[in-house]
Structure formats: structure tokens, C-alpha cells
Amino acid sequence: MRLPQVEAATGLPPEVTIYEVGPRDGLQNEKAVVPASVKVEFVRRLVAAGLSTIETTSFVxxxxxxxxxxxxxxxxxxxxxxxxxxxxxxVPNLRGLERAEALGLQAVAVFGSATETFAQKNLNRSVGEQYAMFEPVVTRAKDAGRWVRAYVSMCFGDPWEGPVPVGQVVDVAERLMGMGCDQLSIGDTIGVGTTGHVHRLLEALDARGIGPERVAVHFHDTYGQALANTMAALRDGVTVVDAAAGGLGGCPYAKSATGNLATEDLVWALTGAGVRTGVDLDALVATSVWMAQQLGRPSPSNVVRALTPPPTP
Amino acid sequence: MRLPQVEAATGLPPEVTIYEVGPRDGLQNEKAVVPASVKVEFVRRLVAAGLSTIETTSFVxxxxxxxxxxxxxxxxxxxxxxxxxxxxxxVPNLRGLERAEALGLQAVAVFGSATETFAQKNLNRSVGEQYAMFEPVVTRAKDAGRWVRAYVSMCFGDPWEGPVPVGQVVDVAERLMGMGCDQLSIGDTIGVGTTGHVHRLLEALDARGIGPERVAVHFHDTYGQALANTMAALRDGVTVVDAAAGGLGGCPYAKSATGNLATEDLVWALTGAGVRTGVDLDALVATSVWMAQQLGRPSPSNVVRALTPPPTP
Known part of the structure; x- marks a missing residue:
């Protein structure tokens, strides 16, 4: 089936940068260790499929x-x-940054939490204490001319604390961006957020000087909301979207988290709406099918499943 | 996890009518015949969960x-x-309408096709010939004061013909609505459509006098687009959305069709955005879990899976 394409849809940007997190967020919680050679091949295939921006690994x-x-x-x-x-x-901390520096990396990301419980579980620190850990990392990376992204996780709901107030997220985001980060990625780690909530958060960030041109969205599809929320964010001026090839991912410290928004489902939506991504969908689907074979289970991406003939019984 | 709720989101209607198609579209393609008593119980549980509008069966x-x-x-x-x-x-034809009349039904639906190939496969008629079959049905039903819905299937893509031009869909819709139908349901039977395409179709229908107040949207989630497309339609003024509890459904004459938009995923999105549906989500999830047990396989709804503890290994 060919994808029906129409002219650019009202309110969407002409172009979107997909920030591919499959090799890092997608794989980090796989129980069986994936060989480095497979990870390398995964990144290479993603590059060949036209993904411009790829988070490769974590120096955790x-x-x-x-x-x-x-x-x-x-x-x-x-x-x-x-x-x-x-x-x-x-890079979770200074030691991680040093490892990245030793390899000559020009771009790094820190990973903060909007909630106390998740900060404790994921970072072994309070929300307040995380700043002390990140500040020297961001300062040193920026001083050396590196590009720095700040992730904030649990921006919509937290499995232990419930719904997360928008103001609480904005406070954390402001502190991290105030350190000099180039981009903020707001994460719905457990996938509970909805379109209006996305709009309110983007609005509140903008009111504090963090405009949508500096914000990326990072949605997990646990409650089936990831693509709808992404499209809402794009209409609010966001142009960078995190996604994982094949819908890989999840979070071991947040039991209700499942996979990231599948890059294929996002590319289908954007291509159909006339938004450029630079991605070759067939090559990307082939990559996810190959990766699913390496992991020994089918991809959860709807588009991958729809475009892949079922095995002959 | 509680659902984070925010005030009503910009551009969405305050209230949406969910047109529940689980008992008909959701079940019609199940290979194993579901006992009538289970279907009756399904409808009763849906009513108890707050679904106001339920398509109960088909007189095919x-x-x-x-x-x-x-x-x-x-x-x-x-x-x-x-x-x-x-x-x-x-009611597929006059014979179906007679059966509905004999039971005293006050509302019926006819099911047309936007494409020649699907009209032939599903109705054994051409697109032109389908009007001759539906016209006496609609006329007779309306003359007797019944409410009549016109479905148009394959409104975005067709597995044999590829992308379906908007103008072709509008022509079919205009013919059916011209017979006096009260509501038009535009169906993406194989789930390939995207948000811009939805917007263009609604715009084209409106330009021919079929405004969004008379249009329902009916999306299948084959390519993961159903919820995003639904939210796009709501922003364009549509207030009636077809969905199937638990994401049941599919179409035997269209190989790439999978389940309908899951009612639970829709209710999650709407409740979170402050849009009223009248549905008790917990009761609905319990209904879909019960129905999944009857069918012997898990529900494909994301929300049902997220809210249902996995079986202890």
C-alpha cells in the first residue's frame, strides 16, 4: 500500500528533525546484552535510512x-x-563526560527528573541535588564548545506520585536550561500525557523563555497517546521529535513504561502530512525488522507490522 | 496511575459522542462465532460503562x-x-431494513464504498450500482422517521487501488447524504490516512454542504494513526467518533485492515484533554478484559494493556 500524501497540513512545520533514540533509550533496558557489533550496525543502518540525528549510547x-x-x-x-x-x-555525570571527551564527542545529553521519587530511583538524588551533579557537566561541555541536551523525565505523570504539575516541570527545565543547555527534551516516560497537557506545558515553558524552537518532545506509547501528543506539539511550534526505530524502549525503574514512539509511525504521519523528515521509510522498516530479529521478538511499531508480510503459517 | 487532567484543550469540543462499534464492526470478522448471549452481555456492559451510542449488530x-x-x-x-x-x-439492503423494522429499530446504517474494487468485493456491485441498492433503503427508513447513518469505507486508501482522491470520496458521500441520511461516517478501513488528509477531506465535504456537525470519523489503527487523526478531526469540528471497545475489529475483504481505534485509548485522550464522553474508563476496561477472555486473546488496546496487571509468570 502506498502512503496517501497530501499537501502540507495546516499548522505543521515544513520539516521535522527526528532525534533517533533507538540505540540508547531503545536498547538500554534489553535484558540480554546486545553485542556491540549489532549496535554499530544498527546505527549505520539508521544513518543509511536517512536519520540525521542519532543518540548512540550512554556513558552510564x-x-x-x-x-x-x-x-x-x-x-x-x-x-x-x-x-x-x-x-x-x-552523560550522567562528570565521569561520563570525561569518557565522552576522550572519544572526541561533540554532543552530549544529561538526564534529569521532574519528580522526587524518580530522581531518587534513577539518580539516587533529590530533584534539588541533581542540579549540583549536572551543573559542572553542562558548564564544562559548553565551555569546550559542545552541544548539550537536557532531558527532563516524568514530565506528565509519575508512577509513584501520579500527575505531575506543569509548574514543577517548568522549574526543573528552567534550572537545567539556565546552565546553558542547547535543547530541552520533555519526556512522558510512562506515556500518560494527553494533547491538552502537552499544550499547557509548552505554553508554560514558553512563558518562562524556553520557546518551542529549543524544545524536543519525547513520548512513550504506553497509553497509545504518543503520536497524537507529538502532532499537538508540532502545531505548537516544536520541530524536534524523539522516536525509536521499531518502537523499542522502556524503563526498568518505571514499571508502567513501554516503548518509545516508533520512528516509522511518526515518519508515516509526517510524510502523509507533507512534512519533510529525510527518512527513507522502507530502509527504516527493514532496519527495524533486522533489529527485531536480533532481539528475537517482533517490533511493536504499527507501521513495521503493517508493511511486513506475516510469516507463512 | 491516575490520568493527569488539564482544563479543556484549545480547539477541541467540550463533549464528544462515542459511536461504539465493538459489537458490530469489532466482532463481525471473528472467525469463531461468538454466542448471542455473550454479545448481549457485551452490549449491556458497554451501556453500563456509559457508552451512549452503540451499533448492536448487522442485518447482513x-x-x-x-x-x-x-x-x-x-x-x-x-x-x-x-x-x-x-x-x-x-442494514445492507431492503431485506435487512425489513428485518430491522420487524424488531422496531429506530436507527439504521447503510455501508457504502468510495472505491470500485471494494464496492465489488464487499457489495458485489459498482460504486454507481450501490446507490440503486441504498436509495430505497434510506428513503423508506426516513419516511418512517428512522435515523439513518451512511458509512463510506476506503475513504483514504484502498489496498487494491492505493490512495483514494478526496474528490472521489466527496462524490460518494454527497450521493448518500443526498438521499436524506442524518450522519456520514468516513472510514479509513485500512488505516493509512494521516492528519492533513483528514483535514482536506473534512474541508472538501464542508465545501459541498456536508459540515462537520453531520460527520463522524471511523479510523482503524493499522498504521498507528487512528488517535492522531481523530484529534485532528475534532479540531475541525467533528464531534462523533467511531471506536471499538478494546480495539476489536478488522475486515476480511481488506487484508491489511486491523482493529478499530480502541475506545479506551480515545477516552484516555479525551478525558485528559477535558472533553466529556460520559464513559467510566474502569468499567470499560473491565468490559474489554472480559471480552478478551471470551475471545481467548489479549486486547490490542494500549490503555487496556497498561491498566491491566500482567499475569504473574
């Missing part, structure tokens, strides 16, 4: 996230293609 | 759709609760 200690213990191996294999400004990697 | 010949062969049995068991203006049933 291997004892916290064993799956990301091969960050150096993956990036050394990627060579020049793994270190540019469109190849950020997560 | 049993040799075409064996699953719907018990229409009389289901409606007789439902009694007064099965015949009101908010309990439409599908």
Missing part, C-alpha cells in the same frame, strides 16, 4: 546499565560517524 | 457474515434497550 557506569557498558567499543567502531554534533550520547 | 445475510447471523436473537434479548435511536444496526 556499566554496573548501573550493563547494556550500555560497551559505549567506547561502539563509538570507536563508528569512528568519525559517531562523534559529530548530530551523534549525542548520554 | 448469515451466508455473507455468519458472525452476524444472530441479529434477531441479540436484539430480542436486549429488548427495549436495543431498539432506540442510539442503538443503530447495519
Amino acid at each position: 557506569p556499566a554496573r548501573w546499565v550493563p547494556q550500555m557498558g560497551d559505549a567506547e567499543e561502539v563509538l570507536e567502531a563508528l569512528g568519525a560517524d559517531g562523534v559529530g554534533r548530530a551523534r549525542p550520547a548520554l | 445475510p448469515a451466508r455473507w457474515v455468519p458472525q452476524m447471523g444472530d441479529a434477531e436473537e441479540v436484539l430480542e434479548a436486549l429488548g427495549a434497550d436495543g431498539v432506540g435511536r442510539a442503538r443503530p444496526a447495519l
